[in-house]
Amino acid sequence: xxxxxxxxxxxxxxxxxxxxxxxxxxxxxxxxxxxxxxxxxxxxxxxxxxxxxxxxxxxxxxxxxxxxxxxxxxxxxxxxxxxxxxxxxxxxxxxxxxxxxxxxxxxxxxxxxxxxxxxxxxxxxxxxxxxxxxxxxxxxxxxxxxxxxxxxxxxxxxxxxxxxxxxxxxxxxxxxxxxxxxxxxxxxxxxxxxxxxxxxxxxxxxxxxxxxxxxxxxxxxxxxxxxxxxxxxxxxxxxxxxxxxxxxxxxxxxxxxxxxxxxxxxxxxxxxxxxxxxxxxxxxxxxxxxxxxxxxxxxxxxxxxxxxxxxxxxxxxxxxxxxxxxxxxxxxxxxxxxx
Numbered sequence: 521x522x523x524x525x526x527x528x529x530x531x532x533x534x535x536x537x538x539x540x541x542x543x544x545x546x547x548x549x550x551x552x553x554x555x556x557x558x559x560x561x562x563x564x565x566x567x568x569x570x571x572x573x574x575x576x577x578x579x580x581x582x583x584x585x586x587x588x589x590x591x592x593x594x595x596x597x598x599x600x601x602x603x604x605x606x607x608x609x610x611x612x613x614x615x616x617x618x619x620x621x622x623x624x625x626x627x628x629x630x631x632x633x634x635x636x637x638x639x640x641x642x643x644x645x646x647x648x649x650x651x652x653x654x655x656x657x658x659x660x661x662x663x664x665x666x667x668x669x670x671x672x673x674x675x676x677x678x679x680x681x682x683x684x685x686x687x688x689x690x691x692x693x694x695x696x697x698x699x700x701x702x703x704x705x706x707x708x709x710x711x712x713x714x715x716x717x718x719x720x721x722x723x724x725x726x727x728x729x730x731x732x733x734x735x736x737x738x739x740x741x742x743x744x745x746x747x748x749x750x751x752x753x754x755x756x757x758x759x760x761x762x763x764x765x766x767x768x769x770x771x772x773x774x775x776x777x778x779x780x781x782x783x784x785x786x787x788x789x790x791x792x793x794x795x796x797x798x799x800x801x802x803x804x805x806x807x808x809x810x811x812x813x814x815x816x817x818x819x820x821x822x823x824x825x826x827x828x829x830x831x832x833x834x835x836x837x838x839x840x841x842x843x844x845x846x847x848x849x850x851x852x853x854x855x856x857x858x859x
Contacts, residue, residue: 522553523550524593524695525551525591525696525728526590526592527547527548527570528590529546535583536582541801542800542803543566544566547754548588548826552728553695554728556742557743558738559733559749560747561755565751566749567700567733567734568700571615571730571732575615575698576598576605610694611692614692614696615697616682618701624681626673630668631653634650634653634669635650638652638691653687653691654666656690657683657687660686660687662684700732702714703735715738715742736776737779739760740764746763748763750771751800754826754834755772756769758834762833768830768833770814778791794812795811806822806823806824807836817839824837824838827840
């Protein structure tokens with residue numbers, strides 16, 4: 521597959537009265553044509569800010585993209601003027617924003633909101649755009665699309681509004697769809713339905729999808745590759761198989777161990793990652809995960825590089841190659857009653 525999006529050393533900072541928040545601090549990754557890429561990490565790790573940086577939607581002030589390149593189809597989006605970016609947004613790159621239930625305009629019909637990008641980017645008449653909107657609603661599984669297209673957002677359930685947002689994101693047949701927390705506030709049944717809709721639409725249209733979430737279960741089934749972010753940096757990158765079956769960073773390992781398992785012992789305690797995320801204004805020296813890492817040593821006072829530990833599998837940990845053995849010893853110690 522060819523590279524569709526190539527992000528190189530992206531840096532996005534927020535300049536506040538308390539200091540400079542390095543929300544995205546030198547992040548690099550790529551998205552291949554037609555693939556589904558998962559970006560995971562806890563709240564505040566820079567997932568959404570990174571996506572907003574790709575779309576050039578960072579509010580200035582206080583935010584500013586201070587470095588890096590965002591190469592999309594061979595062109596640097598950060599070097600484009602605002603008119604060129606308007607042609608990209610919604611047309612070649614679609615986006616589903618966080619809190620989709622509040623993203624729709626409550627005083628405009630679904631038809632009107634879905635028609636706008638089609639009229640703007642493809643030059644369709646309103647009637648043509650409305651007809652296309654019905655097709656898109658059918659694509660994402662909204663029943664009675666012909667009659668429901670003229671309804672208002674409050675007449676739809678949360679799951680149906682989310683489907684409308686997916687339809688809007690796909691309306692102009694974008695090369696890339698960025699889904700920022702696409703299943704927020706939905707129950708697990710609707711989450712599964714929405715993700716199935718996104719996957720089916722991606723397969724049918726050939727659109728690459730970037731799914732941003734803190735829920736590891738969301739990307740386990742659908743993502744081809746996974747990026748794990750922590751404190752504005754990339755902690756680990758690799759295929760979904762690598763990340764879930766052979767994690768090479770203590771933070772990734774902690775996230776996976778924090779997920780309840782159906783095959784766990786009845787009284788087995790759920791693992792937690794001790795401590796709190798670092799203050800992005802006053803980052804600790806060395807590895808940002810060091811204060812919370814059970815395997816940290818003096819060497820962790822030096823910032824580890826993001827290095828390849830296997831084919832296509834990268835980790836920013838000095839002990840990535842020994843993580844399995846270190847974890848086994850830790851588990852044995854816990855089972856013997858140690859700390």
